[in-house]
Amino acid sequence: MRDKLKRLHAKNFFKQWAPTDFNAGNSFSQEEFFTAVPSGTRCVLESFSINSVYSGSSISNSSGINNNRDSTISFRTGSSTGPLIFEVKPQFSSYGIVLFGKNFQSPLFDIPCGGTLFADGLFVGLTARTSTSSGPSEPDADYGFNVNIFYSGGS
Amino acid sequence: MLGSDGFCNIYNTTSGISDNVKIISGRVSVHAILASTSGSGSTGDDGKTIALSATNGGNSLIEIALRYPRSGSIGPGADDNFCFLNSFHTGGNGVLFTDGVWIRLNTGPGPDGIRGSIRSLQIFYTGGANT
Numbered sequence: 001m002r003d004k005l006k007r008l009h010a011k012n013f014f015k016q017w018a019p020t021d022f023n024a025g026n027s028f029s030q031e032e033f034f035t036a037v038p039s040g041t042r043c044v045l046e047s048f049s050i051n052s053v054y055s056g057s058s059i060s061n062s063s064g065i066n067n068n069r070d071s072t073i074s075f076r077t078g079s080s081t082g083p084l085i086f087e088v089k090p091q092f093s094s095y096g097i098v099l100f101g102k103n104f105q106s107p108l109f110d111i112p113c114g115g116t117l118f119a120d121g122l123f124v125g126l127t128a129r130t131s132t133s134s135g136p137s138e139p140d141a142d143y144g145f146n147v148n149i150f151y152s153g154g155s
Numbered sequence: 156m157l158g159s160d161g162f163c164n165i166y167n168t169t170s171g172i173s174d175n176v177k178i179i180s181g182r183v184s185v186h187a188i189l190a191s192t193s194g195s196g197s198t199g200d201d202g203k204t205i206a207l208s209a210t211n212g213g214n215s216l217i218e219i220a221l222r223y224p225r226s227g228s229i230g231p232g233a234d235d236n237f238c239f240l241n242s243f244h245t246g247g248n249g250v251l252f253t254d255g256v257w258i259r260l261n262t263g264p265g266p267d268g269i270r271g272s273i274r275s276l277q278i279f280y281t282g283g284a285n286t
Contacts (some may be wrong), residue, residue, distance in 0.1 A: 044162065070171070072275075086167040089191040089275045109242055112186035112249070112279050116163040 008046060008150045011036050015126050016053060018045035020131040022064065022130050023138055032099040032126045033080035035147055039121040043154030045075065046115040049108045052090045056141030073147055085116065090145055108148075115152070122151065163187075166278040166285050172260060175212065179256040181283030184249035185217065189277040190241045192221050203260040203273065209252045216250055219279065221245050221273070249281065257282070 015032045022028050037043040050073050074087040126145045130138065163186060167177050190205060206218040221241045256278070 003190065084167065086165045086277050087169050087187065087275060089169070109189060110244070111163055112244060113161060113163045113281055115162060116165060116279070 006152050008152055009154065010148065010150050011125065013124055013147040014053075014144070015128075015150075016055070016142040017128060018142055019138040019140065022128075029126075029127065029129045034124045034126075035080070035121070036151065037118065037122040037154035039078060039082075041121055043118050043122050044115040044149045045111060045118060045122060045149060045151045046132050047108050047110045047150045048075075050088065050090045050145060050147045052143075053146050054139070054141060054143050056139065056143075071129050071145075072125070072127045074127070075118075076123045076125065077120045078123075079121070080123045080125060082120070082123065085118065089151055109134075110122060118151075118154075122154065124149065161281045163281060164284065166256075167276075169275040170261075172193035172258065172273055172276060174258070174260045176258060177211065177255050177286050178258050179252070179278070179280060180208040180286050181232070181255060183252040183261055183280050185252065185256065185278060185280045186245055186249040187279040188217070188241075188243040189275075190219075190221055191274040192241065193272055193274050195262060205264060205273070205276065206259040206261055207250075207252070207259045207278075208259060209254065210271070211257050212259075213257070215259070216252065217243075217245070252283075255283070255286075259278050 011034075013032075013034045013036075017030045021030055052071070072087050072089055076082045077085060094141045126147065126148060128144055130143075185207060188205065188207075204218050204220045208215055217252040219241070260273075
């Protein structure tokens with residue numbers, strides 16, 4: 001049973017890249033890694049939420065943003081390049097644009113049972129890609145992700 | 156452990172999902188499913204459902220119809236109301252699969268059921284192991 005008195009740690013990871021960042025090295029991809037819990041420490045991820053954030057007014061191929069490229073939020077243990085525990089893909093919602101603002105926060109996903117064990121630290125990776133991998137594909141405005149995680153153990 | 160006091164294992168994939176394959180072996184309790192989808196760009200877009208069976212080709216113990224954004228190529232349509240992911244919690248102590256979990260991708264319930272694709276899939280379970 002989940003310990004009702006167990007205290008959760010909360011961390012937020014936010015990163016937005018400038019449009020020109022995406023053309024650096026002609027990669028059209030940007031990555032940022034965060035250490036939630038350092039290697040050598042166990043922790044249990046209990047829940048998380050993610051959302052894409054964009055400073056522009058429209059989300060389309062012409063603005064350099066879409067949902068079809070492999071933007072990801074990854075959860076690893078060991079190191080930022082260690083074993084992948086799982087990986088989710090954030091999406092934009094235009095319904096969010098209309099009613100809640102384009103950066104509407106995703107629902108919190110509560111991992112069932114006692115959460116998922118990360119035996120050797122918890123590392124969160126944010127990977128943003130623009131709408132195409134060739135030609136001009138800079139987004140019209142700053143673009144990135146906002147991630148909240150809630151975990152127990154660790155430090 | 157199969158009860159609610161064991162940590163969750165995760166079946167995770169972001170590559171193409173095969174049909175009629177065993178993805179988890181052993182005595183398993185499935186507690187939640189998370190899936191991210193992209194649409195084809197057509198109005199009324201729909202896609203394949205995710206069905207989990209206890210035997211190869213057997214009846215579905217769980218089958219969920221996913222919500223697809225209207226378009227994967229130009230961003231979601233105005234009628235899309237999911238910010239990210241489809242999530243499905245079973246509640247209780249999960250659904251028991253006595254000897255492994257098979258996945259099947261059935262055509263979706265809408266008129267455009269063959270469109271759209273599953274971008275990522277996570278299944279949260281206790282007991283057993285990924286195949």
